[in-house]
Amino acid sequence: MKSCDFLIIGSGIAGLTAAYSLSDFGSVTVLSKGGLDENNSGLAQGGIAAVRSADDRFKKHIQDTLIAGAKHNRRKAVKFLVKEAPKAIELLQEVGVRFAETPHLEGGHSLPRVWHTGDRTGNSIIQALLKVVRKKKSVTLLAHHEAIELIVKNNRCCGAFIAPSLSLSRAESRGGEGAGGEFLSPFTLLATGGFGQLYGRTTNAAPATGDGLVLALKAGLKLKDLEFIQFHPTALNVHGKGNRYFLISEALRGFGAKVVNRRGEEFLFRVHPNGSLAPRDVVTRAIFFEEERGPVFLDLRHLDPRELRQEFPTISEALKRHRLDPAKHLIPITPVEHYSCGGVPTGLSGETELPGLYAIGEVACTGVQGANRLASNSLLEGVVFAQSAAKDIQKKIKNKKTRPPESALSHAEGKGGRGVCHPAIRASAVAYQKALQKIREIMWENVGIVRTKESLKEAEEEISQIQLKDDRIQGYKALCLEIIHACLARKKSLGAHFMS
Ligand code: FAD
Ligand code: SIN
Numbered sequence: 001m002k003s004c005d006f007l008i009i010g011s012g013i014a015g016l017t018a019a020y021s022l023s024d025f026g027s028v029t030v031l032s033k034g035g036l037d038e039n040n041s042g043l044a045q046g047g048i049a050a051v052r053s054a055d056d057r058f059k060k061h062i063q064d065t066l067i068a069g070a071k072h073n074r075r076k077a078v079k080f081l082v083k084e085a086p087k088a089i090e091l092l093q094e095v096g097v098r099f100a101e102t103p104h105l106e107g108g109h110s111l112p113r114v115w116h117t118g119d120r121t122g123n124s125i126i127q128a129l130l131k132v133v134r135k136k137k138s139v140t141l142l143a144h145h146e147a148i149e150l151i152v153k154n155n156r157c158c159g160a161f162i163a164p165s166l167s168l169s170r171a172e173s174r175g176g177e178g179a180g181g182e183f184l185s186p187f188t189l190l191a192t193g194g195f196g197q198l199y200g201r202t203t204n205a206a207p208a209t210g211d212g213l214v215l216a217l218k219a220g221l222k223l224k225d226l227e228f229i230q231f232h233p234t235a236l237n238v239h240g241k242g243n244r245y246f247l248i249s250e251a252l253r254g255f256g257a258k259v260v261n262r263r264g265e266e267f268l269f270r271v272h273p274n275g276s277l278a279p280r281d282v283v284t285r286a287i288f289f290e291e292e293r294g295p296v297f298l299d300l301r302h303l304d305p306r307e308l309r310q311e312f313p314t315i316s317e318a319l320k321r322h323r324l325d326p327a328k329h330l331i332p333i334t335p336v337e338h339y340s341c342g343g344v345p346t347g348l349s350g351e352t353e354l355p356g357l358y359a360i361g362e363v364a365c366t367g368v369q370g371a372n373r374l375a376s377n378s379l380l381e382g383v384v385f386a387q388s389a390a391k392d393i394q395k396k397i398k399n400k401k402t403r404p405p406e407s408a409l410s411h412a413e414g415k416g417g418r419g420v421c422h423p424a425i426r427a428s429a430v431a432y433q434k435a436l437q438k439i440r441e442i443m444w445e446n447v448g449i450v451r452t453k454e455s456l457k458e459a460e461e462e463i464s465q466i467q468l469k470d471d472r473i474q475g476y477k478a479l480c481l482e483i484i485h486a487c488l489a490r491k492k493s494l495g496a497h498f499m500s
Pocket of ligand 1: 009010012013014015031032033034035038039040041042043044045046048049087122145146148149191192194195203204205207209211212247272302338339348360361362363375376377378379380382420
């Protein structure tokens with residue numbers, strides 16, 4: 001049995017910001033199912049939205065967020081997010097992120113307010129945060145450690161059962177190598193990100209299998225707004241192995257790239273006055289329907305090649321790897337799963353309905369994203385709500401409202417005994433991959449960009465038939481059924497949820 005003052009499950013922007021903000025108040029353990037920088041945050045290209053220019057106003061950022069979110073947003077949360085945004089940028093600057101002086105423009109924003117480090121913003125942020133938390137003696141970072149169940153006692157979350165992931169890399173962990181089993185903590189923060197990896201086509205990193213949502217479900221929590229799944233319109237359509245697609249940032253459209261069909265027509269103007277810079281759900285659906293007539297491309301040929309390489313080095317390198325010359329070739333694009341707007345419901349403090357459990361970042365449903373997230377509001381949500389959760393926890397400690405967790409040993413004993421890993425049921429790697437692949441196909445085909453009652457019913461039936469004896473697969477199955485039921489319950493289209 002191990003314990004710490006704050007157990008953070010996830011080392012993306014939300015988890016690491018919380019670790020940094022809590023590191024002066026007690027011992028912090030951060031778990032990461034994959035490598036410490038193997039997460040969606042590290043992949044982020046476009047940047048982080050905040051009002052910081054003389055001609056911008058909080059009111060405009062609030063309005064843009066509400067319009068993108070189809071006004072399904074929680075207004076109080078949106079106001080909070082937008083007003084805290086400049087402070088979030090300051091925190092990131094404090095840990096060493098050097099943002100470019102001029103912000104980018106992205107779809108749905110009424111003016112440029114996306115702060116970036118070229119197209120490597122996520123990586124710059126994660127590396128800076130890792131650097132500072134690594135220096136903190138109070139912080140233990142455990143890469144390749146997976147939370148498999150929350151420990152709940154007397155209606156309070158007291159920590160989690162954890163297991164080393166298969167590819168445990170000791171080199172990446174600091175302190176507590178080989179740790180596994182019961183991990184007790186008075187405060188547990190879910191920062192596990194989204195579930196793109198349950199889809200056949202996604203921009204998401206390998207660990208994004210919705211584990212936090214599965215943990216919350218198992219602990220008896222209800223999830224919210226799961227039907228609002230965002231599909232990014234411009235993934236590079238030169239697909240190799242697996243379900244991961246390389247993202248071409250929306251900021252490139254803000255820079256002048258145009259979405260065109262095979263006849264070179266900017267067909268997006270037919271559906272929205274902002275054309276290529278319309279909100280993401282509008283662009284995605286228009287591309288999806290246009291693809292029925294033929295391939296869709298990004299046209300970069302009119303852009304200055306030198307400026308392009310300078311502003312978008314990651315994208316330029318990826319195009320080169322695929323022998324695409326932006327000065328000569330049209331760039332094939334297609335929409336793929338990108339982001340979950342829903343999740344574990346929380347208030348502004350990040351605390352869930354289960355005392356002692358917080359949810360921050362993409363796993364949470366704070367209500368800021370509504371039915372469709374505004375571009376570059378997600379990194380922002382991660383920082384703002386991680387700080388808010390840290391403040392709430394500090395307040396609770398100060399008021400001595402929370403006692404250290406009682407030993408959850410009695411709970412553990414029935415499941416493997418003291419200090420022994422909860423015996424998770426694991427199928428063979430081949431059977432696991434096969435079942436996961438099946439889930440991905442079903443979700444992509446039937447619970448994708450355009451849904452029908454029939455496709456959802458079919459998905460429900462096919463997912464229910466997956467019987468593999470493996471805790472992970474059973475967890476994904478439970479989550480997919482929740483998503484499907486949320487889609488079925490919302491009969492009319494709204495934001496990213498589109499019923500044909
Ligand atoms: P993540 O960064 O995904 O981190 C999740 C962490 O949880 C990982 O460390 C993972 O290992 C860990 N984890 C998961 N399950 C477990 C488990 N069972 N046990 C232990 N650890 C676990 N948003 C923007 O605002 N701006 C952008 O420019 C932008 N670009 C993007 C580009 C791409 C390619 C992608 C995929 C997303 C982009 N997004 C962007 C969205 C944004 O990056 C994510 O929503 C955000 O980074 C999520 O942060 P997070 O901390 O909640 O989760
Ligand atoms: C992008 O760079 O297009 C992604 C931005 C986001 O997901 O907010």
